Amino acid sequence: MWRRASLYIYALVAVIYLTLPFAWVAAVSFMPEREVTQQHWWPEEPTIGNYSLYFDVEGRTADVGAAIARQFPRAIVNSLIIGTAVMLLNLTCGSLAAYALSRLPFRGNLLLLLFYLGSRSVPGVAIMIPMYLLMRSYGLLDTHLSVILSHTTFTLPFTIWILKGYFQTVPLDLERAARVDGCTPLGALLRVFLPVTTPGLVAVGIFAFIASWGEFLFALLFTTTIASRPVTVLASDFAQELGVPFTVIAAGGVLVILLPLVLSFIFQRLIIQGIGGSVTG
Amino acid sequence: MTRTRDFLPLLLNLPAVILLVAFIAYPIGISFWMSLHRYNLRRPDQVYFHGLENYATILASPEFWNALWISLYFTFMAVLLVIVIAMAIALLLHESFRGRGVVRALLLIPWAIPGVVNGLMWVGLLGDYGAFNAMLEDTVATVNYLFGINIVYTGMASPFVALNAAIGAHVWRSVPFACIIFLAAIQAIPTEQYRAARVDGATSWNRFRFITLPWLYHAVLVVAIFETMNGFRAFDLIYALTGGGPGDATHVIAWQTYKEAFARLDFGGANAYSYLITLITMTLAIIYIRLLYRRGLVQG
Numbered sequence: 001m002w003r004r005a006s007l008y009i010y011a012l013v014a015v016i017y018l019t020l021p022f023a024w025v026a027a028v029s030f031m032p033e034r035e036v037t038q039q040h041w042w043p044e045e046p047t048i049g050n051y052s053l054y055f056d057v058e059g060r061t062a063d064v065g066a067a068i069a070r071q072f073p074r075a076i077v078n079s080l081i082i083g084t085a086v087m088l089l090n091l092t093c094g095s096l097a098a099y100a101l102s103r104l105p106f107r108g109n110l111l112l113l114l115f116y117l118g119s120r121s122v123p124g125v126a127i128m129i130p131m132y133l134l135m136r137s138y139g140l141l142d143t144h145l146s147v148i149l150s151h152t153t154f155t156l157p158f159t160i161w162i163l164k165g166y167f168q169t170v171p172l173d174l175e176r177a178a179r180v181d182g183c184t185p186l187g188a189l190l191r192v193f194l195p196v197t198t199p200g201l202v203a204v205g206i207f208a209f210i211a212s213w214g215e216f217l218f219a220l221l222f223t224t225t226i227a228s229r230p231v232t233v234l235a236s237d238f239a240q241e242l243g244v245p246f247t248v249i250a251a252g253g254v255l256v257i258l259l260p261l262v263l264s265f266i267f268q269r270l271i272i273q274g275i276g277g278s279v280t281g
Numbered sequence: 282m283t284r285t286r287d288f289l290p291l292l293l294n295l296p297a298v299i300l301l302v303a304f305i306a307y308p309i310g311i312s313f314w315m316s317l318h319r320y321n322l323r324r325p326d327q328v329y330f331h332g333l334e335n336y337a338t339i340l341a342s343p344e345f346w347n348a349l350w351i352s353l354y355f356t357f358m359a360v361l362l363v364i365v366i367a368m369a370i371a372l373l374l375h376e377s378f379r380g381r382g383v384v385r386a387l388l389l390i391p392w393a394i395p396g397v398v399n400g401l402m403w404v405g406l407l408g409d410y411g412a413f414n415a416m417l418e419d420t421v422a423t424v425n426y427l428f429g430i431n432i433v434y435t436g437m438a439s440p441f442v443a444l445n446a447a448i449g450a451h452v453w454r455s456v457p458f459a460c461i462i463f464l465a466a467i468q469a470i471p472t473e474q475y476r477a478a479r480v481d482g483a484t485s486w487n488r489f490r491f492i493t494l495p496w497l498y499h500a501v502l503v504v505a506i507f508e509t510m511n512g513f514r515a516f517d518l519i520y521a522l523t524g525g526g527p528g529d530a531t532h533v534i535a536w537q538t539y540k541e542a543f544a545r546l547d548f549g550g551a552n553a554y555s556y557l558i559t560l561i562t563m564t565l566a567i568i569y570i571r572l573l574y575r576r577g578l579v580q581g
Contacts, residue, residue, distance in 0.1 A: 249401055257398055265386060
């Protein structure tokens with residue numbers, strides 16, 4: 001009995017730790033500014049005024065932070081474009097490479113694996129300047145493509161690593177049967193292998209998308225105007241502009257978080273399996 | 282014969298290799314080459330080779346040692362706290378109780394939040410009217426009352442509070458990933474061992490100490506290395522939460538590198554900075570890869 005009770009108290013503490021910071025910010029995003037200064041925990045006069053600032057393109061331009069807020073819908077679209085492209089590039093390049101590594105014995109596969117592992121550990125700051133100059137010399141600054149390429153390169157090693165592990169769990173007999181029936185290796189990959197490994201592919205796709213959505217350094221360096229700026233970079237403007245009420249910032253934060261949060265709830269099981277399997281083998 | 286057999290797998294790897302060579306390997310090379318040059322964007326006509334001078338300048342500058350020291354403190358505290366908190370939650374999630382699924386779902390909240398937004402959130406939480414600011418104020422007031430001392434709480438204006446708040450925010454966001462790795466490792470422990478230990482009358486602490494911990498050794502090491510690399514890379518959180526301030530209290534090494542490059546436009550010096558970070562994290566990566574090797578997880 002005591003054991004049960006202490007277990008639930010333990011669980012409660014964990015839940016509070018994990019949710020309280022975000023819960024407070026979410027609550028504040030529905031408060032009028034005055035209630036924050038009164039240090040309320042729950043909005044007594046809930047309002048969606050903080051959110052309407054983000055979607056009310058014409059009016060309320062006088063509000064502090066309105067200039068940033070007005071660009072949000074556009075920035076969310078930018079983030080969606082970039083994240084989706086990063087996801088698709090990861091899935092195509094990643095599954096091809098992982099298939100070869102997990103299935104087809106060839107010379108140099110160990111070298112490749114070490115190359116992938118090594119490139120995963122290169123910190124962003126280490127290559128930011130050459131990347132910046134590279135993008136500048138190709139005229140790619142302030143385009144979606146520059147951000148897509150940089151995000152793909154830093155998510156790809158992780159994708160290959162997880163997919164390789166996942167592919168190895170699929171019984172080899174499946175493809176043997178397909179090969180006996182006259183499939184080419186590529187045919188076996190497309191018709192037999194990919195359908196079976198869909199959960200793994202969904203997991204790494206979501207992973208790549210969320211990683212891209214949240215990435216900041218390269219997005220900050222490469223983008224300058226709303227034509228390409230993703231939502232994280234736009235949100236960081238709030239850190240520079242003085243006097244924006246925190247209620248408005250909180251609403252913006254919630255808007256940025258909403259999509260990754262929903263995705264991670266929907267694909268919870270796959271994500272947990274993916275992370276868990278990524279390093280323990 | 283072997284050549285045709287090797288051709289297809291290499292072809293399948295080609296797209297990934299091209300991307301990674303073009304946007305990681307090549308920039309790393311360029312970065313090193315540039316670090317050996319005098320290259321300030323303000324004086325693009327004066328680019329010339331001067332060997333290791335950038336490194337010498339950095340190693341002689343107090344800013345570098347300040348940044349390194351702050352990064353070391355930041356990383357050490359972060360790794361320690363992440364391991365302890367993540368382990369505590371992983372052990373909880375391994376128990377069976379009603380609502381476990383809910384806790385496991387909530388675990389992903391901090392993970393899904395982008396670093397920049399996390400920083401902005403904590404600006405609010407620790408700001409003048411923030412929820413945690415009030416708690417900290419009350420705590421300090423209580424401590425002052427109990428011990429008859431007079432600590433003045435100045436919030437994020439205090440270097441000590443700012444740095445440790447940044448660590449706290451960083452840890453909060455890093456816990457889920459580590460926790461999931463721990464949980465996977467705990468679930469791989471054969472249950473017979475626990476049963477046998479219980480038959481032998483081992484206490485729950487001893488079961489944790491002599492069965493769980495040894496089995497988790499590898500996972501803890503992996504998390505430690507991961508989090509060390511993450512700690513040295515911390516940038517987006519600092520950008521949004523403290524902007525390096527107050528003063529230079531939160532000038533972690535990644536922030537210092539960014540400033541060197543895009544505020545001073547000293548690309549040569551900044552590349553030397555980048556290289557020093559790369560050396561530190563690469564050393565850790567090599568240890569990590571060797572570790573996986575020994576476990577037979579990387580196979581030819």
